Amino acid sequence: MSTAIGRLELPNPIMTASGCAASGRELARFFDVSKAGAIVTKSVLLRPHAGRPTPRMAETPSGLLNAIGLQGPGVDVFLQRDLPWLLSRGARAVVSIAGGGDEEYAELAIRLSEAPGVGAIEINLSVPNVASRGGRDFACDARAAAAVVNAVRSRARYDVPVLAKLSPDVTDIVAVAHACADAGADGLTMINTPRGMAIDTTTLRPVPAGGPGGLSGPAVRPIAVDCVFRVHEALPELPIVGVGGVTSGLDALELVLAGARAVQVGTAIFADPSAPLRILRELEEALDGHGIDRLSDAVGLAHRPPGTVGVMRLGESRRRVDFDDRH
Amino acid sequence: MRDVRPVQTRGPVLTVRRVDSYHALSVVAPGIAERFRPGQFVTVAVGGERSSMVTARPLHVHDVKSDYGGTVEFVFEATGPGLTWLAERRPRDLLDVVGPLGRPFPLPRDAVNCVLVGGGYGSAPLFSLAHTLRRRGCRVDFVLGAADAGRVFGTLTARRVAETATFTTGDGSLGVRGRVTDVLPQVIVDSRADVLYACGPMPMLRDCTAIAMKYEIPAQVAVEESMACGTGVCMTCVLPVIGDDGVTRMARACTDGPVFRGERIRFDDVGTIPYDALGAPGWKPGPDAAGTARGA
Ligand SMILES: Cc1cc2nc3c(=O)[nH]c(=O)nc-3n(C[C@H](O)[C@H](O)[C@H](O)COP(=O)(O)O)c2cc1C
Ligand code: FES
Numbered sequence: 255m256s257t258a259i260g261r262l263e264l265p266n267p268i269m270t271a272s273g274c275a276a277s278g279r280e281l282a283r284f285f286d287v288s289k290a291g292a293i294v295t296k297s298v299l300l301r302p303h304a305g306r307p308t309p310r311m312a313e314t315p316s317g318l319l320n321a322i323g324l325q326g327p328g329v330d331v332f333l334q335r336d337l338p339w340l341l342s343r344g345a346r347a348v349v350s351i352a353g354g355g356d357e358e359y360a361e362l363a364i365r366l367s368e369a370p371g372v373g374a375i376e377i378n379l380s381v382p383n384v385a386s387r388g389g390r391d392f393a394c395d396a397r398a399a400a401a402v403v404n405a406v407r408s409r410a411r412y413d414v415p416v417l418a419k420l421s422p423d424v425t426d427i428v429a430v431a432h433a434c435a436d437a438g439a440d441g442l443t444m445i446n447t448p449r450g451m452a453i454d455t456t457t458l459r460p461v462p463a464g465g466p467g468g469l470s471g472p473a474v475r476p477i478a479v480d481c482v483f484r485v486h487e488a489l490p491e492l493p494i495v496g497v498g499g500v501t502s503g504l505d506a507l508e509l510v511l512a513g514a515r516a517v518q519v520g521t522a523i524f525a526d527p528s529a530p531l532r533i534l535r536e537l538e539e540a541l542d543g544h545g546i547d548r549l550s551d552a553v554g555l556a557h558r559p560p561g562t563v564g565v566m567r568l569g570e571s572r573r574r575v576d577f578d579d580r581h
Numbered sequence: 582m583r584d585v586r587p588v589q590t591r592g593p594v595l596t597v598r599r600v601d602s603y604h605a606l607s608v609v610a611p612g613i614a615e616r617f618r619p620g621q622f623v624t625v626a627v628g629g630e631r632s633s634m635v636t637a638r639p640l641h642v643h644d645v646k647s648d649y650g651g652t653v654e655f656v657f658e659a660t661g662p663g664l665t666w667l668a669e670r671r672p673r674d675l676l677d678v679v680g681p682l683g684r685p686f687p688l689p690r691d692a693v694n695c696v697l698v699g700g701g702y703g704s705a706p707l708f709s710l711a712h713t714l715r716r717r718g719c720r721v722d723f724v725l726g727a728a729d730a731g732r733v734f735g736t737l738t739a740r741r742v743a744e745t746a747t748f749t750t751g752d753g754s755l756g757v758r759g760r761v762t763d764v765l766p767q768v769i770v771d772s773r774a775d776v777l778y779a780c781g782p783m784p785m786l787r788d789c790t791a792i793a794m795k796y797e798i799p800a801q802v803a804v805e806e807s808m809a810c811g812t813g814v815c816m817t818c819v820l821p822v823i824g825d826d827g828v829t830r831m832a833r834a835c836t837d838g839p840v841f842r843g844e845r846i847r848f849d850d851v852g853t854i855p856y857d858a859l860g861a862p863g864w865k866p867g868p869d870a871a872g873t874a875r876g877a
Contacts (some may be wrong), residue, residue: 307804308807
């Protein structure tokens with residue numbers, strides 16, 4: 255069930271979500287990482303990053319609040335150790351990147367373009383923009399987001415697709431999507447975690463430590479479906495990767511029907527480490543059940559005008575119709 | 582070579598027992614039983630199909646047996662909705678289990694004297710360790726403690742397998758009134774301990790490590806951190822640990838641990854990012870930018 259995100263061709267549409275699969279090695283103990291459409295890495299930064307203090311998570315109804323703070327060893331270790339390993343296993347690597355400003359993103363794009371085998375770059379824009387007042391996330395400001403996309407697109411090798419990962423925490427996600435598309439994004443990933451907070455009623459303090467976290471899991475799925483739907487409606491030609499609360503093949507199908515050409519699985523991996531391949535199987539079965547044999551036939555199908563039922567298939571050929579006037 | 586990779590299985594519950602304040606549940610999980618080594622843990626998915634609880638629950642393994650092809654028994658206190666759900670399982674219910682996970686307790690090469698210290702249900706993983714140590718000819722002495730008698734786990738087994746077993750309770754309802762660390766120095770001296778193994782809450786591990794350092798014996802401690810995945814992918818379970826190169830890193834309890842050398846854990850900094858940890862705010866890349874070179 256192949257699909258394509260720009261030049262990135264995938265044998266199937268199910269990927270891991272950034273930050274929920276590390277760099278694939280841990281999950282390879284549970285499934286063959288080359289069988290997933292792609293492995294999306296934890297967001298890589300230029301330098302080592304220790305992340306946020308603990309506790310870093312709180313479970314909420316059908317969801318999870320996390321504040322990891324992008325802990326990771328930095329791009330040098332990634333290029334030396336993690337990327338070669340992923341490629342040696344035959345996996346397609348989508349590398350997520352994060353930085354504090356355009357320059358850092360651009361440098362990461364250059365470093366990754368020099369390394370062979372990067373299937374695509376996904377820009378994590380849910381990162382505080384150091385230059386903005388109050389450290390507003392790039393993803394929450396169409397102009398700042400577009401500047402990052404432009405910096406990455408102009409430095410990344412021409413044949414490496416660049417995806418911009420958007421946040422739902424904006425008043426008009428279509429405007430941000432347009433800005434990123436105009437800046438050269440080859441596709442969009444939606445959604446990153448919306449902000450949320452829980453307060454521990456025993457310690458009387460917020461969890462995760464220090465305040466808000468990003469909400470993930472089934473709780474956010476309707477938000478993801480809506481974002482994908484609206485952006486696909488506005489930009490039907492732009493490839494979209496859907497992510498948010500997918501735990502089954504039918505969940506993945508929802509995002510596809512809304513307009514996604516590929517779907518990422520994040521939080522579901524925590525309770526079920528082989529979830530990506532299970533979800534892929536279930537998605538194939540679900541499409542089969544609808545008599546759809548190509549994924550592309552299902553992408554955006556929910557946008558059909560009201561009243562249409564069943565799957566619209568292209569007719570074999572157009573035949574000339576002659577009417578008999580004399581009946 | 583022995584296959585040490587964890588497995589993911591769905592197996593039926595075999596037995597559910599109440600053990601004082603705790604629950605012990607055994608499940609048929611051959612692949613896990615076969616690979617298990619003391620100190621490793623398992624995770625269980627809770628809430629059934631379409632559960633509203635999205636994280637895996639890490640659990641101490643009390644015992645593995647070879648019956649039914651291999652069974653695993655874990656011990657927990659039914660706090661919170663997930664573990665309460667687990668405590669309500671009945672024989673033949675199916676459970677999704679992943680394991681064995683994490684680094685096991687390193688074992689001494691020679692037949693040495695070992696003190697095993699457990700706090701609350703943190704005692705659970707020490708019994709399979711005790712059996713393994715005994716088989717290697719080691720002397721084993723237990724120190725187990727908790728708030729009250731009902732929370733000291735495994736007193737009978739401890740008496741049976743160990744040379745001596747000393748119990749402490751906060752309220753004096755069993756053994757010595759006080760903490761495990763009140764009696765530990767004497768046990769170390771009397772048993773001529775060569776090594777200390779411990780599992781329990783962080784403050785207990787900190788104090789046990791301090792005592793072990795005072796008596797100049799190594800401490801192997803298993804931490805109980807909150808975890809979302811247990812498999813090393815999410816980075817929620819980290820604590821500051823000093824590496825062989827002297828550099829402090831935020832190590833994952835689930836994958837780099839749960840067993841660490843006690844002296845290597847920066848107990849006073851747990852819950853924070855120490856300023857000198859690799860990649861801490863303000864941290865500057867030095868000659869050891871990749872964190873691979875020597876020197877702190
Ligand atoms: C623990 C955790 C860490 C995450 N880290 C990242 C990250 O480094 N970069 C990123 O772009 N998104 C990150 N995300 C967001 C996910 O990639 C995904 O967008 C979001 O969790 C929604 O999908 P899900 O409900 O399937 O998890 C993280 C999510 C979680 C739960
Ligand atoms: S619990 Fe997820 S990395 Fe340790």
